[in-house]
Amino acid sequence: MAQTLPNNLEAFWMPFTANRQFKANPRILVGAKDMHYTSQDGRQILDGTAGLWAVNAGHCREKIVKAVQSQVAEMEYAPSFQMGHPSAFEFAARLVNLLPGDLNHAFFTNSGSESVDTALKIALAYHRAKGEGSRTRLIGRSKGYHGVGFGGIAVGGMVNNRKFYGAYMPGVDHLPHTLNIQEAAFSRGQPAWGTHLADALEDIVQLHDASTIAAVIVEPVAGSAGVIVPPKGYLERLRQICDKYGILLIFDEVITGFGRLGRGFAADYFGVVPDLMTVAKGLTNATVPAGAVFARKGIYDAFMNGPEQIIELFHGYTYSGHPVAMAAGLATLDVYQEEGLFERAAELAPYWENAWHSLKGLRNVIDIRNLGLMGCVELDPVPGKPTTRGYDVFTRAFQKGVLVRYSGDTIATSPPLIVSKQQIDQIVGTVEESIKEAA
Numbered sequence: 001m002a003q004t005l006p007n008n009l010e011a012f013w014m015p016f017t018a019n020r021q022f023k024a025n026p027r028i029l030v031g032a033k034d035m036h037y038t039s040q041d042g043r044q045i046l047d048g049t050a051g052l053w054a055v056n057a058g059h060c061r062e063k064i065v066k067a068v069q070s071q072v073a074e075m076e077y078a079p080s081f082q083m084g085h086p087s088a089f090e091f092a093a094r095l096v097n098l099l100p101g102d103l104n105h106a107f108f109t110n111s112g113s114e115s116v117d118t119a120l121k122i123a124l125a126y127h128r129a130k131g132e133g134s135r136t137r138l139i140g141r142s143k144g145y146h147g148v149g150f151g152g153i154a155v156g157g158m159v160n161n162r163k164f165y166g167a168y169m170p171g172v173d174h175l176p177h178t179l180n181i182q183e184a185a186f187s188r189g190q191p192a193w194g195t196h197l198a199d200a201l202e203d204i205v206q207l208h209d210a211s212t213i214a215a216v217i218v219e220p221v222a223g224s225a226g227v228i229v230p231p232k233g234y235l236e237r238l239r240q241i242c243d244k245y246g247i248l249l250i251f252d253e254v255i256t257g258f259g260r261l262g263r264g265f266a267a268d269y270f271g272v273v274p275d276l277m278t279v280a281k282g283l284t285n286a287t288v289p290a291g292a293v294f295a296r297k298g299i300y301d302a303f304m305n306g307p308e309q310i311i312e313l314f315h316g317y318t319y320s321g322h323p324v325a326m327a328a329g330l331a332t333l334d335v336y337q338e339e340g341l342f343e344r345a346a347e348l349a350p351y352w353e354n355a356w357h358s359l360k361g362l363r364n365v366i367d368i369r370n371l372g373l374m375g376c377v378e379l380d381p382v383p384g385k386p387t388t389r390g391y392d393v394f395t396r397a398f399q400k401g402v403l404v405r406y407s408g409d410t411i412a413t414s415p416p417l418i419v420s421k422q423q424i425d426q427i428v429g430t431v432e433e434s435i436k437e438a439a
């Protein structure tokens with residue numbers, strides 16, 4: 001059903017978008033079902049990115065739509081401060097059942113950025129509650145993306161997300177990122193090179209002393225920076241060093257959570273349980289904005305010690321545990337489970353890997369990286385004009401009916417987990433054609 005384009009695109013200041021470039025040549029989506037968007041000019045666009053790494057069960061799934069419709073009609077909102085409503089407790093209980101280890105508690109937020117800031121605050125307050133208030137330093141990683149709050153950009157490592165915003169938060173150090181095209185280009189899955197990079201945490205401890213360090217936050221697989229897969233043994237080593245020094249390990253699973261790697265969470269996939277985990281996106285299949293932080297039992301318990309009439313954590317959002325988000329989330333979990341979508345992603349992962357790596361040798365392709373149903377192709381930048389080749393490939397693919405993400409000269413993909421092999425071929429084939437045609 002074609003809809004008319006509003007005749008003025010000026011008022012909406014678009015996020016993470018070259019506004020003038022977009023408004024001169026807009027790409028407008030007006031409908032969505034399963035694996036496809038409908039564009040404003042009436043074309044079916046195969047969704048190679050699950051929206052923004054989020055719509056893991058596919059678009060407009062009937063069960064989720066109905067759950068949202070009925071919740072919004074029954075009780076559209078109820079507070080979670082000093083009040084409760086059943087679906088928030090039910091959703092939290094079902095979520096923690098899915099999680100590895102003793103990640104037994106869920107704190108609800110509205111986005112990945114809020115989840116990150118929440119997790120950092122819990123980490124700081126936890127040490128204080130344990131009588132170790134000197135542990136205030138936070139460690140992120142170069143090329144990390146942890147959303148756009150001041151906490152998230154402080155621990156994040158993407159320079160354009162940081163350099164405009166002053167001094168953000170003090171007391172933050174960064175581990176080196178693990179991308180090394182010279183050593184590990186075209187690795188299938190986890191690269192063999194780079195485990196030693198985790199030892200940089202030891203160096204930071206030697207510099208500042210463990211007694212000053214609260215937490216380390218990393219994406220198990222970096223998404224936004226272009227599918228940077230951890231070297232074999234790297235996350236295990238980070239876990240060991242954190243344990244040795246009493247430092248909390250936070251996994252930011254906003255992208256890797258909910259089946260992206262073919263298991264519930266990256267923590268399951270890698271067999272490494274963090275102390276805190278942040279999620280959003282796939283939590284509600286992106287139907288309603290929502291995020292969460294999961295905490296291990298010992299962390300929650302550390303807060304439950306003072307007088308019972310005192311609020312244990314002075315933190316929360318008007319919309320924490322919003323009933324419509326909880327309804328969407330419960331229905332989303334049903335769909336994931338009834339359709340075995342995490343297992344489906346695991347079954348498709350080898351096919352996905354082969355499809356992407358078939359592009360090795362194509363002109364201008366300098367690396368291909370993949371894990372689970374995440375994949376990316378790194379292009380050699382046009383000399384003196386970084387990002388133009390990535391944009392060229394992205395717009396050509398869109399014209400050919402496939403939505404991919406481009407970030408600089410990296411083309412990234414992460415389809416809904418309901419993708420078929422034929423659709424994988426269409427995504428990869430379209431990217432191939434677009435790379436061949438692009439300057």
Ligand code: PXG
Pocket residue numbers: 052053110111112113114116145146147148219223224225252253254255280281405407
């Ligand atoms: N952590 C991670 C690991 C993320 O990927 C956030 C936190 C922030 O989530 P919110 O909900 O506040 O946006 C993210 C978000 C992209 C892209 O294509 C990635 C994200 C968002 C938009 C675009 O790289 N990730």
